[in-house]
Amino acid sequence: MNWFDFTLKLKKFPLTEAKQQLKQIQEIPEEEYAAFLENKKQEILAYHKENNPFYQALLKDKKVTKWQELPILTKKDLQQPLEKRLSEEYSISNVYINKTSGSSGHPFVFAKDKFSHALTWAVIMNRFGWFGIDFNSSYQARFYGIPLDKLGYYKERLKDWLATRYRFAIFNLNDEKLEGFLTLFKKKKFDYLNGYTSSIVLFAKYLQRKNLILKDICPSLKVCMVTSEMLFEKDKQLLEKHIGVPVVNEYGASELDLIAFQNPAGEWTLNHDTLFIEVVDEDGKTLPNGIEGRLIITSLYNKAHPFIRYEIGDVGVLDEKSTAKKPILKSLIGRTSDVAHLPSGKVVPGLTFYYVTKSIIEENSIVNEFVIHQLAKDKFKILYVAEADLSQQKFKEIIKAVETYLEPQLIVELERVPILKRTKGGKLKQFESFI
Template sequence: MISLFDITLRLNGFPINKAKAELTEIINLSEEEYAVFLENKKNEIVDFHLKNNAFYSELINGKIVEKWEDLPILNKQNLQKPLSERLSTGYSIKNVYLNKTSGSSGTPFVFAKDKYAHALTWASNIMRFGWFGIDFNKSYQARFYGIPMDFMGYRKERLKDFLSSRFRFPVFDLSNDVLDKFLQKFKTKKFDYLNGYTSSIVLLAKYLEQKNIILKEVCPTLKACFVTSEMLFESDKKLLEKQFGIPIINEYGASELDLIAFENPKGEWQVNAETLFVEILDENNNPVPNGTEGKIVITSLFNKANPFIRYEIGDIGILDEKSTPQKPILKKLVGRTNDVAVLPSGKKSPGLTFYYVTKSIIEDDGNVKEFIIKQTKIDCFEIEYVSEKELDNSQIEKIEAAIALYLEPNLNFTFTRKAVLERTNRGKLKQFKSFI
């Protein structure tokens, strides 16, 4: 079997063999050796950007930084300036990997990775998917993602899919007719795994549940399903396991960084400690003890083209108490910092709280396929949903009572039934959004 995936990476200037070798070395370090490696890499990357990156030097503003905690926290707003102003000396648009973030946090920007850092990203992906018997050079992927709709963008993406041994299911229209066509593909193609946006894959599982179909029986070659980019709720994970008949693996990543956490075969959400350094900080940017909720701040240990040092990604999470520096475990991803509802009483509540509460009631009978919640005023919320039939008054009263109990009373809700829900231009579903 030709290693087409590896060859494509090499032809594009990504030294994948060297990256795989270094990643193997890092994984095999003892605890003591790893502690030395981590300190060295942190110092090295800061030192490099202070000397070679005017944007980062400006951020430090000539201060003498004695210790790691004194380094500034970088956020997405800092990075929303032309890429040419953020590239390190020796790097240009011609010799880096270029991409842009999805903008699901509301603040998209263009970023660069040097080619070796990007090769390490792929080496890390290859290793983690390998835990579940997936080989990017051989395994055939059913890909549930968006796709550019302009002619050139569409063709380019389809070519990339072909070279990467994957078949793309565009997620912009997930009506029953379309899902039925998707199902026919599973009957005729020998897919090894599914990968894509959580909400789209969950919709496929709901469709299969309606039809009383187990995907593994339709497509016996399937080994695993990897969901990404959106929250995976426990109830949805159970549904996926039941309707697909294969392991469901939860991944958490960011295009500008790497895979941040990936569920290992023991069911732990293992943080990538090989190419990233992940901190959980409080509102004053002080580290919190493991087991405590805080904002996720990440340092890319290898990216020399663009500084991502103590970069606040916009997510809130908790590291497990049993975490070690070499093997941190993400206990919980709570949501995004900009997905917080401010209530009339002054209480702040993660938008996902509404989603959890509403979800537990709204989906009881399988009528509602998916929904989103928007906060339009301090006491006003809109719930948009897709369903077989409209919600009745008793269901609406139940939802309002539950929200009054879990959050606070006297909040106003409007319920709007829709044919389809609005997704981002990449096909993601934003489950809660505040407009205040």
Template sequence: MFSIFDLSLQLNGFPIRKAKSDLDKIVALSPSEKKQFIEKQKQSIVEFHLENNAFYQKLVGSKEYKNWEDLPVLSKSNLQSPLETRLSKGFTTKNCYLNKTSGSSGIPFIFAKDKYTHALTWASNMYRFGLHGIDFNRSLQARFYGIPLDFVGYKKERIKDFLGHRYRFPVFDLSDAVLEKMLKKFETIPFEYLNGYTSSIVLFAKFLRKRNLILATICPTLKVCMVTSEMLFEEDRKLLETQFGIPIINEYGASELDLIAFESQNVGTEVEWLVNSETLFVEILDENNNSVPNGTKGKIVITSLFNKANPFIRYEIGDIGILDEKSTLEKPILKQLIGRTNDVAILPSGKKSPGLTFYYVTKSIIEDDGNVKEFVIKQTKIDRFEIEYVSETELNLAQIQKIEQAIALYLEPHLHFTFIRKNTLERTARGKLKQFTSFL
């Protein structure tokens, strides 16, 4: 029987019933059958685009498909041409699902999915959330996301929220007064789960800690919290577990693809970040686009196994990560997500460090007493950085010196930092917080 969310997809031309049925069959495959399925699907999607997509034919330079490793790696800049020039035969802007990437990499573009692939994306979401007891047709979501502020965009999102059983808390203003109002909603609305940007949900947890409150006590219907779109640090996970009193699940996805990795239920004491191998094929490559061994960091490169409208074949998403040593083709496990390829600081010595290194170093020191709520780091010159932060009281000289000593130890000495206290930090149009930015 259809429920309102499934019905809304079906009425909009997205065949969710077929997508769910097909996904169930893929999930049920044995390990050897799954390997065959992935290899067959890889070949099928490449052959389709070589035959039907002039944009992809030109990129490959031929209609012939021989070796997977010889296929080009797509960069985001490849996809910044007009969408009409990238669509396959039979697909138009009228018969596809269209959307725009968030631009968190600094390179936004418009993309298309055929309607079956978009339905499969929703089936994949429903399946993975369902593993944690969440039903999109019935479970009420507390949604910590941005929202378009223009009239039409705002109304559209609110309608989608209604159909998706979501109550949205816009994240552009997270002052204590606003967080207090959010808390009141949890006292009266039977939410089953939280979902949204990591930084916003962490800020809500810090507010609860200050008030000495546990969210599951206030809202006993809560089952789980899914965080997405931004890094989840181990200390933040502990904070969320403590202040919410429910399991915390880390989600990694991309709107142009699907959910990429989703944490499993606890296996003993270990939480595994399972990679989606039902609708995607994930590779880790070095700078020369060669595969690296499991356990080695590299560029995350992803193939959409089904999307016929718009080729995403060996697509470099812009992130750096590591697959676990025990990963297999049919059961890949993401060991670590390190950050974005464009979030790299180049230092005076010539050393290159992921921007998150600064964040890790400063985070533990800066938050010792819970004074600092949020902060971001900006590189303005090769040896100069700004740390913008929101806090109850200004950082004192001893705290600043401690941070500078840690950075000299972990990175290199003679780097100069300016600390700027602010009332709020600048977020993207969608409400995300970019933790490190280089302006070099």
């Protein structure tokens, strides 16, 4: 039985209709696709202008004659009761409701109409199918968080069983736990791994120390999908070597949809099936492909809740060879909110600091993982998990790199900790500013 499809239909998500709709969208020829997107943009805009009081209030007194003049919706705008943001024909009882992780600093509750949510799953299933994964039959090794209260824990385990997956709890990833993970891979015929980048990378480092390749231990493995956190090229190479299967990079947002997914050719294809994605400057004007800017996303099918020109909080670049039907994400640079403000007035993405430090720290195999906190404009703390303290020589190398790539006279502290704090969902925030 197709248990995954069944559980969605049981909750009254029209998955069959959504799959049919997605098939029709994907059959639209390239030369007609730009016009199709324009029509869908105007349709969803007209719907919310007519049926959503929250969006009507947002547009009040604004003279809008073209798409780029529409206000950019931020997460802060959405931090008000959900009931006030729903369209008139929807209520709490007839929509899908969830909440964001809060990793951007602005968590909120959101809603999707049931067809829109079914379409989200249709897209995800379609993309995973590129790599021979069937949600109804392929067995997933799931590296995600899990509720720690008894009711929440067993509820999640039941959902995992129905969805043909086994969840590896990732809140404590010491060697004893990772050895337990390895034992399960010896016993179970997993088809693929899916989960947070940092957790799967940590498991791969454990395999590296043991000089093991997971595919040799679990020959049924086909592919590894990582999501939610940055995947650096060096980490990808580590995963490919010690997991022993192709590594696919996924990028999404729970309130929207799957945003980008790496295809078999290695391209990070954006989802223009159900979303319209723009890269804009500080004034909200669309930038040419190849230029870095803010990612602004419109959900083309969600009638319950408006996500029109919604700022996801990330910075990215579209590839110059992108088309309306096949836009390609050239690079995802990081969150607009995760920036480091330096004493000179320089503002840099926080991941720049993380990346510079990472290149030095990870030459030393004793370090399993680390995060960086900015405590003041000139002060940073590196929290790391390792078998032993970093040497003074390694510390000097970090200081030198920081001076070279950022600026001199910054204060850097090191603190070795037994475990790094993750979000309730299990994500690891690699850079965080406290100023």
